Amino acid sequence: MVFHMVRQNLLIVDDESDLLAELSSLLERAGFEVWKATDGEEALATVEARHPDLVVLDVLMPRMDGREVLRQLRASGDWTPVILLTRVGTPAERALSLQEGADDYLNKPFEPLELIARVQAVLRRTRRGSLPLSSCRRLISGDLVLDRQTRQARLAGKELPLTSRAFGVLEYLMLHAPDVVSRERLLDEVWGWSYAVGTRAVDIRITELRKALDDHPGTPRYIETLVGQGYCFVSEVEGQA
Amino acid sequence: MNGNRLSLFLWAVVPALFGLGGSGLTRLGMIPNLVVMGRYHADLAALWLVAGLSISLLVVSAWAGQRWMEKRVSSALAEEREGQAADRRRFLRRLDHELKNPLTTICLGIANLRSSSQLQADEVSSLERIVHQTQRLHGLVEDLRRLAELDEAHLDRTRTSLPEILEESVLLAQSTPEWAARAVNMKLQQVPWPVAHMWGDRDLLVVAFRNLVENALKFTAASDQVEVRAMDDGRYAVVEVADTGPGIAPDEMPHIFDELFRGRNARELPGSGLGLALVRRIVSLHGGRIDVRSRIDQGTVVRVSLSLAEA
Numbered sequence: 001m002v003f004h005m006v007r008q009n010l011l012i013v014d015d016e017s018d019l020l021a022e023l024s025s026l027l028e029r030a031g032f033e034v035w036k037a038t039d040g041e042e043a044l045a046t047v048e049a050r051h052p053d054l055v056v057l058d059v060l061m062p063r064m065d066g067r068e069v070l071r072q073l074r075a076s077g078d079w080t081p082v083i084l085l086t087r088v089g090t091p092a093e094r095a096l097s098l099q100e101g102a103d104d105y106l107n108k109p110f111e112p113l114e115l116i117a118r119v120q121a122v123l124r125r126t127r128r129g130s131l132p133l134s135s136c137r138r139l140i141s142g143d144l145v146l147d148r149q150t151r152q153a154r155l156a157g158k159e160l161p162l163t164s165r166a167f168g169v170l171e172y173l174m175l176h177a178p179d180v181v182s183r184e185r186l187l188d189e190v191w192g193w194s195y196a197v198g199t200r201a202v203d204i205r206i207t208e209l210r211k212a213l214d215d216h217p218g219t220p221r222y223i224e225t226l227v228g229q230g231y232c233f234v235s236e237v238e239g240q241a
Numbered sequence: 242m243n244g245n246r247l248s249l250f251l252w253a254v255v256p257a258l259f260g261l262g263g264s265g266l267t268r269l270g271m272i273p274n275l276v277v278m279g280r281y282h283a284d285l286a287a288l289w290l291v292a293g294l295s296i297s298l299l300v301v302s303a304w305a306g307q308r309w310m311e312k313r314v315s316s317a318l319a320e321e322r323e324g325q326a327a328d329r330r331r332f333l334r335r336l337d338h339e340l341k342n343p344l345t346t347i348c349l350g351i352a353n354l355r356s357s358s359q360l361q362a363d364e365v366s367s368l369e370r371i372v373h374q375t376q377r378l379h380g381l382v383e384d385l386r387r388l389a390e391l392d393e394a395h396l397d398r399t400r401t402s403l404p405e406i407l408e409e410s411v412l413l414a415q416s417t418p419e420w421a422a423r424a425v426n427m428k429l430q431q432v433p434w435p436v437a438h439m440w441g442d443r444d445l446l447v448v449a450f451r452n453l454v455e456n457a458l459k460f461t462a463a464s465d466q467v468e469v470r471a472m473d474d475g476r477y478a479v480v481e482v483a484d485t486g487p488g489i490a491p492d493e494m495p496h497i498f499d500e501l502f503r504g505r506n507a508r509e510l511p512g513s514g515l516g517l518a519l520v521r522r523i524v525s526l527h528g529g530r531i532d533v534r535s536r537i538d539q540g541t542v543v544r545v546s547l548s549l550a551e552a
Contacts, residue, residue: 016342022349029356087341109344109379112352163397165444192390196448198413204443 007033008123011052013043013069014085015061023056030116040064044072047080054081054123056115057102067100074101074135081126083118085110099148101135107188121179136239139174144213144222144235146171153212160212165190166205170233173223177233180226206231252300260293330392333500337385344382347375377511384515388500391522396442400550403436403478404429406443407469410450420458423467430472437473440550441527449523450480452516453543457484459510460541478549483542489535497533 010032014020017038024034035052037043039061047055055073059066070082084105103122106115126132133139139146143156151167153160162170168190173181183199191197206223209215215222224234266272267286274285351372354360360368411425430436450469457467465485472479487506489497496502498521503514524531529547 016346019342019346019349022346022353025353026349029353085345087338108341109348109382112349163399164395165397191444192386196387196413196451197444198409198416198447198451200409201444201447 007031008053009033009035009050010054010056010119011035011037011043011046011050012056013037013040013061013066014058015039016058019058026112027056027116027119030119032119040066040069043069047073047078052080054083054119054126056083056085056119058085060087070101079131081122081132083115083122099135099137101132103132103134121176125176125179131239131241133175133237133239136241138240139171140238140240141174141222141233141235146174155213162212163205163208165201166208166212169202169205170209170223173231173233174237177235177237180229180232182230185230202231249300249304253297253304256293256296256300258293260290260296263289263293329500330389333385334389337382337389340378340382340385344375344378347371348379351375381513381515384513384519388515388519388522391445391519391526396445396526398440398442400438401441401443401446402438403446403471403480403547406446407450407471407480410447411454411469413447413451414454414458417455420455423458423463425454425458426466426468428468428470436471436478437549439478439547441547442523445523445526449520449545450482452520453482453545456516456543457482457486457541459512460484460506461486465540473549476549477546480545480547481542482545483540485540488537488539488541489533490537494533494535498531 010027012020012023012027012034013036014023015038020036020038024036027034035046035050037046041064043055043057044064046052057066057069066084070084073080073082081103082101084102085108086105087108103126104118106118137147137149139148145154146167147153148171151164153162153167153170169186172186172189183202186202187197187199191201206225209223210217213222217223217225220234222233222235224232226232263272264286267274267289272285351368354368407427407429411427415421415423415425454467454469461467461484467485468481468483470481470483489504489506493502493504497504498517500518501514502518503512507514521531524545524547527547529545531546532544533541534544535541
């Protein structure tokens, strides 16, 4: 981690001690300073006392679960970035995690390197003290407005007829802009079927989106293809609560 | 069935007609009308009619009663089956849930061990075996999650082309290195028109047909044949995935769509026993049908029927 002049502090919260031990060892190797908490109350106290740069939070914990910790943090105006570790993998559940104010989520079991990449990406994206895009109801980029609650997209006021997966892809790309997102990751996150559908499924939705947005791959206003890497949302994204 | 229908019809109609005929003939005076029974006089025309109609009515009501009973019994059975399926799914979801934390810990532990450089050569190969087995568990958990997701899935239906879906499914099945060289014979209806479009969830259908093609490849040798056929009959698209593999034993047939069921032939092969359960779920979400025919040592045909989009 040559790029980090100051080691960044992570708080990891999980009630399983074995998992916590392996997780902290992994993140320490990746160059982070790691603090641990084994339940929700301890997590809230640590955030208040020590102000970590990011919290990795397990959802299912006895007494106060991860969602409750997140709600209390956000209710008190604390916007420390949070990555939720969930065990319930349905797309609805995942969408809910983001709307409740998480910056990102990972499904257990996850690839360890993926967690490190997500932590780094969230730290890079975070504008300290401000509402993360992932908790905003509307995502706005120029003429394009995505209402994440009603699952509707509008371009210059006109509603776009998108399939729900195309909407999911657009939402994911906008939330992670300007990061490049691989097809596999989109399949994992939007479809939840990483292996079975094949990456062409993603390309088909991107074509659908480009047609709806009148966006051209040669001169992209919104979605750019990076050969061999994936897609990225190139325009500036703002959030609205 | 038709023979039954015909005899039921005769039993219901003939007595009534016979009564009517008898009554008519009596009225016309071709049969003497008055029957004297002791002190009473009976109207024979009426007797004919009443007797004929009663027999018919009896037959029809007996038949309706039987039908009603059958329906009650079959709906009770269906309810019970549905209940069992729901129980099984609840159990699988719990299993999925309980596996995730240990599996996450193991994956993290492996990653930590891998990045430590002090491992001996034999320890490295032990670790690789652990990785391999963990990946199998990972696959099982993924399949369980997919199955659970399908329970609450809504379909992303678009107008889709079945031949395209089939070609994609075969291509994906062949993307697995061990099957890259295996030929899959495609016979898609072209003359006088190609298979019509259907209204379905393209991605889920790819998952389903990919699974069927992979099954066919998995259970056959390189010398066997695998064929994918598609045709439409104007209302339904019918897809068949056929192979010249070992076939499915008759006693295993009723269970092949059950979650986690693995046939005797499948014991040494990779897989979680969730593939066909997934396929059936996807087909039924589309309102389609799936049937399997199989002969030992000759092969297996899986047939999926899906309704076509209105033109």
